[in-house]
Amino acid sequence: MIAAxxxxxxxxxxxxxxPAVPPQPKAKxxxxxxWANVRDRFINEIFLGVCAQDVHSMVRISFHDxxxxxxxxxxxxxxxxxxxxxxxxxxxFPANEGVDFIVSFLQPFAxxxxxxxxxxxxxxxxxxxxxxxxxxxxxxxxxxxxATRAAPDKTVPEPQDDLTTIFARMADxxxxxxxxxxxxxxxxxxxxxxxxxSPDLLGxxxxxxPFDFDSQVFLEVMLRANSFPAGGSGPNLGExxxxxxxxxxxxxxxxxxxDSRTSCAWQENALNQTAMASNFxxxxxxxxxxxxxxxxxxxxxxxxxxxxxxxxxQAFFPAGTNxxxxxxxxxxxxxxxxxxxxxxxxxxxxxxxxxxxxxxxTFKRRA
Ligand code: CA
Ligand code: CA
Numbered sequence: 077m078i079a080a081x082x083x084x085x086x087x088x089x090x091x092x093x094x095p096a097v098p099p100q101p102k103a104k105x106x107x108x109x110x111w112a113n114v115r116d117r118f119i120n121e122i123f124l125g126v127c128a129q130d131v132h133s134m135v136r137i138s139f140h141d142x143x144x145x146x147x148x149x150x151x152x153x154x155x156x157x158x159x160x161x162x163x164x165x166x167x168x169f170p171a172n173e174g175v176d177f178i179v180s181f182l183q184p185f186a187x188x189x190x191x192x193x194x195x196x197x198x199x200x201x202x203x204x205x206x207x208x209x210x211x212x213x214x215x216x217x218x219x220x221x222x223a224t225r226a227a228p229d230k231t232v233p234e235p236q237d238d239l240t241t242i243f244a245r246m247a248d249x250x251x252x253x254x255x256x257x258x259x260x261x262x263x264x265x266x267x268x269x270x271x272x273x274s275p276d277l278l279g280x281x282x283x284x285x286p287f288d289f290d291s292q293v294f295l296e297v298m299l300r301a302n303s304f305p306a307g308g309s310g311p312n313l314g315e316x317x318x319x320x321x322x323x324x325x326x327x328x329x330x331x332x333x334x335d336s337r338t339s340c341a342w343q344e345n346a347l348n349q350t351a352m353a354s355n356f357x358x359x360x361x362x363x364x365x366x367x368x369x370x371x372x373x374x375x376x377x378x379x380x381x382x383x384x385x386x387x388x389x390q391a392f393f394p395a396g397t398n399x400x401x402x403x404x405x406x407x408x409x410x411x412x413x414x415x416x417x418x419x420x421x422x423x424x425x426x427x428x429x430x431x432x433x434x435x436x437x438t439f440k441r442r443a
Contacts, residue, residue, distance in 0.1 A: 097125045097207070100381045108376035111199065111218055114189055115379050118203045121435045122181060127211075127265070127287055129279070130431045131204035133178035135262045138201040138363065140172055141194070144227025145366045146248045152227025154249075154367020155220065157193025160186070162226035171232035174269030177430065184439030194220035198364040202380050208265060210349060210386030211289035212357035217364060217373040235271060235314030235326035239335050242328060249366065251359070257332060257341040258355035259363065264293040267428040268324045271314050276307035279427035280324035284394045286428050289353065289383070291391035294346035297325060297333045298411070299401040306424075319401060320394055322425035339405035347412070349386050390415060396422025 097119055103109045123130050141159040144152030144166070152158055159166050159175065160183050167176050186196035195218045202214035231249075233242040246256045265288070267281040283293035301317035304310025305324055310317075318325040332338045345352040365373075393399065395418040402411045 098381060101379060103376070104378055105374075105376070107374055108379055111216075111376045112379055114191060114199065115203050117185075117189065118200050119207070122185060122200065122433060123204050123207060124431060125207070127204070127208035127289075128431055129267075129428050130178065130181070130433075131201075131208060132262075132265050132267065132286075132428070133175075134197070134201040134204045135265065137175050137178050137182075138197050138360075139259065139262070140166075140175055140232050141197050141227075142363045142366045143233075143245075143249055144231040145250075146231075147250050148248060150228075151231050151248070152367070153223050153225065155194055155198055155364050156223035156367055157186075157195070157197055157220065158223035158225065158227050159197070160193035161223045165226040169229045169232070171230075171234050181433045181436050184436060184441045185433075187441055188439040191218075192220050192222050194223065194368075199376070201360075201364075202377075205289070206381040206383050208287070208289045209384040210264075210353060211383040212353040213377070213380050213382060214357055215361045215364065215375070215377045216380050217368075217370065218376055219373040220368055233328070235328040237328065239328070239331050239337070243337065250362070253337045254341040255359050255362070257338050257345060258352075258359040260329070260332065261289065261293075261345060261352050261356040263326075263329065264289050264291070266293075268326075271326065272305070272308040272310055272312045272324070274308045277305055277324065277427065279429060280305055280308070280322060281425055281428055282324060282326070282329070284320060284323065284425050285387075286425075288387055289356075290386055290388060291346050291349045291352055292394075293329075294333070294342055294352070295391040295415075296320065296323065296394065296397075297329045298343070298346060298403055298405075299397055300403055301325060301330075319397060320422055320425060322427070334403060334405040336405070336407065340408060343406040343409065343411060346391055349389060349391070353386075393417040394422065395420040 103112045142155035145154035199216050202216040205211040243253050263282045267279045283296050285292045299319040301319045314327050316325045316327045316330045333342045398417050
């Protein structure tokens with residue numbers, strides 16, 4: 077689990093980096109007025125106005141909470157906030173290592189607002205992603221009832237699982253291998269917690285641009301790798317070597333990029349930032365409605381601001397890499413030779429710092 081003393085160390089840096097948040101849209105549907113206030117409080121009190129670690133943590137908990145669902149058997153109520161309501165059960169599952177940190181913010185925040193935990197997770201994720209360059213505008217439905225039971229263990233795929241097992245679990249929840257790749261665009265803003273327990277590697281990112289929702293993770297996972305990150309204890313279960321200093325690669329990501337069932341969808345995301353973003357939005361909508369009846373929810377997507385544009389229209393080869401390192405797997409399309417290469421030597425990619433929540437102690441907790 078994440079150590080509390082790390083929190084204080086990073087607070088000043090994050091707060092100082094907060095930019096002015098662009099004006100947010102007003103609610104046309106009066107029923108959404110309340111949620112405009114929820115949105116603004118998320119931006120100011122949880123995300124501190126930036127696309128940083130707390131947005132990543134929201135995207136992560138949205139997947140871990142929602143995937144506790146099955147079309148065929150009892151595996152939980154999907155996108156219902158059970159990860160918070162039944163945290164004493166679900167946070168003990170190994171796959172949920174590190175999720176406790178955002179739960180400790182979200183529970184008192186949701187209680188203070190009087191919103192369900194399922195809505196806090198999914199609405200909050202849509203709000204958070206609106207701060208991230210290159211992200212799509214995500215749909216935002218509200219009105220999920222409180223979770224009624226915990227999800228069982230083993231609903232969240234783990235990076236050491238073989239791909240057939242992972243695809244079967246996702247199919248059980250209603251997702252194709254291609255839709256899984258679309259969800260994995262989240263790894264463009266993600267970092268590791270717990271795969272390598274070394275303190276120096278807490279927050280080691282999966283790509284060279286962890287604050288941008290871009291195609292880099294898909295390109296960089298296709299590169300031939302050469303070492304485990306310095307300061308870590310690799311190889312660890314579920315870890316693979318990476319091609320760039322400081323970068324962390326999940327074993328399952330390497331396999332997705334090279335398996336015939338997913339390699340072409342993976343490469344498409346590497347080559348098309350716009351498609352990657354819209355594919356993610358469609359897959360996220362499906363995720364956010366797992367276990368829910370859309371007809372009973374209120375659509376307040378109009379409240380979600382337009383994210384900043386992507387910094388780069390096309391993925392690039394980071395310094396120290398080039399096209400020769402691409403491990404081609406998609407059989408129907410060669411990886412193009414036209415992408416740009418950053419000159420110079422590779423420089424280590426720093427870990428993503430945790431964010432504190434300065435106002436959290438003032439929130440109320442449910443008895
Ligand atoms: Ca759940
Ligand atoms: Ca990125």
